[in-house]
Amino acid sequence: MAIATDWRAAATLTGITDEAALAGLCAALLPSATVVSARERALLAAISSQPVATTAIDRTISAIQQGTDPLGECLLALRPAAQRRADGAVYTPATILAPMIAWLRTQGKPVRVVDPGAGSGRFILAAGAAFDNAQLIAVETDPLAALVLRTNLHLRGMTTRSQVLVDDYRRIKLPKIAGMTAFVGNPPYVRHHHIGARWKRWYTRNFKTLGIHASAMAGLHLHFFLKTALLASANDVGTFVTSAEWLDVNYGAALRKLLTQHLGVVGLHVLAPAVEGFSGTATTTAISCFRGAAPQTSVRVRAVNSLTELAALDSGAVVLPAQLDAATRWSSVIYPVQARDSDTVPLGELFRVLRGQVTGANRVWVFGDDRPSLPDSVLIPTITRAQDLIRVADRLESTASLRRVVDLAPDLDCYVGDEREQIDAYLTWARRHRADQGYIARHRRAWWSVGLREPAPILCTYMARRAPQFTLNVGEARHINVAHGLYPRQPMSERQLAAIVEWLNRNVEVGSGRTYAWGLIKFEPKEVQQLRIPAHLASG
Incomplete structure (x- = not known):
């Protein structure tokens, strides 16, 4: 049987509004003599005796026998993400x-197929269809998923050659076999x-x-x-x-x-x-x-x-x-990166690459309209999201659309009059939100002083589902730790900086960074410094 390409098409089942109803439907579809685990029995014991609608049973049997997974889709829909x-x-x-x-x-041709985390059985069912005589072993810790799996195996005619283990895969043992x-x-x-x-x-x-x-x-x-x-x-x-x-x-x-x-x-x-x-x-x-x-x-x-x-x-x-x-x-x-040769130089020879400052509490130090007022002099336009750079691409001309970060001096005595009163009121509000209690706050010179770096001539994203965005920082925005700043070791003209930005955006690929969970590509400062650019860009 071919593997169905749209399991969701058959996922709507009449009357299945909770997990007990799903377990009840599985019980109605399975033979009464089916042997199940103790955890599955506990689920079945808790379901109501109300009969399952014949229409739901018929639709489910038809969908499963056509190769779709309506019970599995139903289980996913019932569980919060x-x-x-x-x-x-x-x-x-x-x-x-x-x-x-x-x-x-x-x-x-395998003699045995093992799926260590079987869920509703998509892999083991497909393997069972591909290998007619193979023994099928499906391991699953969730008892409701295991019931769904047993039901799918039964309706696909694979029960006699399958074994469902409701256990942790790390605990199972497999007997030795020939084959x-x-x-x-x-x-x-x-x-x-x-x-x-x-x-x-x-x-x-x-x-x-x-x-x-x-x-x-x-x-x-x-x-x-x-x-x-x-x-x-x-x-x-x-x-x-x-x-x-x-x-x-x-x-x-x-x-x-x-x-x-x-x-x-x-x-x-x-x-x-x-x-x-x-x-x-x-x-x-x-x-x-x-x-x-x-x-x-x-x-x-x-x-x-x-x-x-x-x-x-x-x-x-x-x-x-x-x-x-x-x-x-x-x-x-x-993702092979460009070869190292005499015609290229590492970016680190030309720039110091510094991660942006950690605020320790963005909810407090990234300013919003719902906060106590502060003087404009301490509200600094700052790159606070990767999208701030991705949106403007190669060149940041204006900081008008950026959020502002509260950047106070360590010594508050430099503020006087109304300015000082506003700052004191803000810090009282910040204490109520425990901004003085975090690890970062307790380990810097003054808990209220974020200490933003000077504007970097070039900024680049730190983590995204893509290669980094390099941006010429004409607008002189500051940056927190969602971005890196590239600071030239020697003076460079805007034209030279722009040429380097253009080349980096056209040539740097994801293979130069690190792939992390949730699909994010992460570039640490040292990895940015190891990027190599044509030597002629270094000379201006």
């Missing part, structure tokens, strides 16, 4: 799932703040047994890669889709080593930041393909500029695993 994010419950669209299953089909196991899925993205100390110890300890130092700041999706490496054997294959931040960040270093040294990475396909792989999530996307649970001789890597390009997961530039091992950031391999 904040809860889904906390649980890492982001269901994969067919535009991403289908190429992954197609790649698995090129690797041979290949395929691991496939979308490991849940849960940040380390929501992972308990016990599991963090499990993560670092097991990496240590593999000879790899790991940071406990890793998200749950990295835990799932590790568990897969612990389960996989030499015959196995796998493909996972995750957010792409691990390509560059420090806590991703352990996964990068795991892929090259233990999981046998053979493919890495990264959606460009502008491509929205998961609707409404604002995250970058990376698909990893691995084979053989051992180092491979070559790896296919590529940047994918549209979802239609994603289809062929066996394509891409060929690189050696040693090249990946040598790279501190894998995005630099996927």
